[in-house]
Amino acid sequence: MLEELELTDLGPIPHATIQPSPGMTAITGETGAGKSMLLSALKLIGGGQADATRVHPGSIRAWAQGVFTVSDTSQAMAVARDAGAEVEDDELYLSRTVPVQGRSRAVLNGRTVPRSVLAQVSEHLITIHGQADQLRIASASRQREFLDRFANNSKQRKAFSDAWQAYCTVNERLERLRTQEADMVQRADYLRESIARIDQADPQAGQLDELKERRTRIENAAQIEEGVSLALAALDGSAEDDAQGAVDLLGHAANALRSMHLGGVFDELATRLESAGAELDDVRFTLAQQMPDHEETANLDELNARIHELGELVQRWGPTLEDVIAWRDQARLDVEDLDASPEKLEALEAEQAKLLKKAQQCAKALNSSRVKAAQELSTHVTEELGSLAMAGAQLDVQVHRREELDATGGDDIEFLFRPFPDSPALQMGKSASGGELSRLMLAMELTAASAKLHDDEAASDAMTFIFDEVDAGVGGKAAVELGRRLAMLAQNAQVIVVTHLPQVASWAGRQFVVTKGDGPGGIETTVRRVEGEERLEEIARMLSGSSTQTSRAHAKELLKDSQLD
Structure with missing residues (x-):
């Protein structure tokens, strides 16, 4: 979970610190105020490309740091320790410095590391869903991981993994012996x-x-x-x-x-x-x-x-x-x-055939779990899309069986998406806008969370979901439902949403406002947390563009109604 995000001299923001809610956090503000800089900071500490043009005018460098609390058994912790990081109090500090000239510097818990290490660690901490972002779910391997998580098939995967490893071990011995035999x-x-x-x-x-x-x-x-x-x-x-x-x-x-x-x-x-x-x-x-x-x-x-x-x-x-x-x-x-070696070769060949047959049987059981889960996931996500102002959109998860086995089994997984009924089924990322993709990802994460289908091996990672433009093209009742769905997801994960809709922001446990104004160095952006009356004023502004008695009453009612039962 992201405990704190701090940045200095990034874009129009000279300095900002936010401490997100463990549940849902809303980032709001007028268009062009600089909300995207918060996403840029998260991408930087996630090992993204450094852009010197994002350094605040008049400054020599930009800096961003994220503080995450993680469990001792999490995959992020394992990656960090493999990189030589010293971890105290189950906290990971991911920071990045981007100078105007020269190379950027990545730091993990005080230790300089390649930025690829930040990417490996953050992969288990942050998922950003938004336009122009590389979706984690876009690759075949991520789609297979998501489907397996939904299928809750860790037992089948372990059985296959053990059988496959045993087969590979004997196969390697056999190949060595065959090479030796030729020699x-x-x-x-x-x-x-x-x-x-x-x-x-x-x-x-x-x-x-x-x-x-x-x-x-x-x-x-x-x-x-x-x-x-x-x-x-x-x-x-x-x-x-x-x-x-x-x-x-x-x-x-x-x-x-x-x-x-x-x-x-x-x-x-x-x-x-x-x-x-x-x-x-x-x-x-x-x-x-x-x-x-x-x-x-x-x-x-x-x-x-x-x-x-x-x-x-x-x-x-x-x-x-x-x-x-x-x-x-x-x-x-x-x-x-x-001349005595052929006997040993024949014995290993017999064992190889036996282990391959067992691996094929385990792969068949794994395939059955995936096929069943693919049907359920497709149905549930499609239903969720209808609640997210995407009626007629459809997710089709396909599992193709192949003859050859590999370390993941014998299946090719493909997530196909139709944004409207007459649209051809295309691969995710090629068939929807940024907002549609964000809502699709929200529907998928909601489906997994509502079914409580996070594997033990995945549950040790406290994931933070960032949604940007998830509210694009949404309004009215659909916007309220979108906010409700984000709040539901926040019951099982940390959710940070960048939004311009009050119907979405009202569901957040914490709200931060990004504003632009005059500063010592010219136009500058500030980020502050709003609570109580300040938050009421911000929701009112989002509703009508200004705070009036009517908009304040509407905002008060909206905040009251934005509560999960």
Whole structure:
């Protein structure tokens, strides 16, 4: 509920403070006096666009603030706390400063916030119905919310929400698994192909080093043959020159020592010479085996091809051939694990189908509640319109069932309005004037309030309804009925109405008058609360343009009669 609205240097108003009634408050005054500035102030603190041209002439900035009392469990309070506001005594302070130059500044409970935050908070506090205002009910989502509030179907909505959330949770898991499965299938295919390629090459541990060594020997066969031949000649001797080799010479030396038959050190040395000769003989044998094989030299191309094949394996799965073999063995185990995933996928698909069926059943029950409520809302609002000087006007609330579900169910909601019998049914906001729309909204709010159909989740928000131009084109008995209807709505919500009709203003619990006159800075507007005789004078002026004995008597009677039973 709006406890206080204060503004400074906004339009022609240098300063004004109003404290609306908890019920119905009337804002009156002559045309052009500046009543619209109060609405401008409410729009500013509601996060609306800032207009520097609205700053009072000679001032450097305009400022507006609204003080609201809210319950601790209200949605407005939740939004405010999410924005970091510190709340005391269940009060929210929404303020806005608009400088002549520069950007506007939005403040929530002393904390600077984006103006979008003010819009989010005020969305749960204020609803302005009037020409050139963006109606909350104009969007499909707001129409669905209003219909659900009227249908009092919170149980059906919760049942569907729970079922839908469960379905979405499993669906997300399934999508992740399917994505993982696609990745796993690719991974398994890659592993199989890799294993097949490695198996085809049939690598053996140490084989690559051995082959490279063989290639080196083949590529250096001539040099090896020459060196080995020279070494063997030195060991065996040269047949051409009848020269003895090292092995024979060692044998002769050993025999010479032993032929002395002196034993001792000479026999030890002879033994050592014989041992060295045996070692040289083994070296000679090994060297003889190292002589190049000319048949192997002819297969060098095949040897290079094999080395290249094994080298590619090492490059992809190495860094050694042993690593390649180990990777293949592990890959065989990984393939077995990856091939086991389809069972889990099938189980989740079965659960998904089960939860979707449940969500569809809950959506059907929700649809039934909406269809029934749509018929009742259309009938009751149309009846209310007849009491608001709009006989023949009709509201048609339509609920269209669709196959696809979303978080709100499976329905598309549409509010269609006919301002007169032969008018085509058009979307709200496109088929009526500002005054007609205000009265239509009044009829809707009255229908919801009279049926006491505010959900628990919505009831925690104390809504303030602002009606501007709701009395356009209305007079006489219809004006009295309009005032009565506004007073009825004010029994369940705070209502502020800007009006020029005394038959409407007389129903208000409080009345503020906006007047224009000369001030220190030129023409200025003042706002003051009128009570007792002052209010009687204002109602009389509204009745006849001036206060006379007759108009005062009429005003007194009007105020007396403007009481709900």
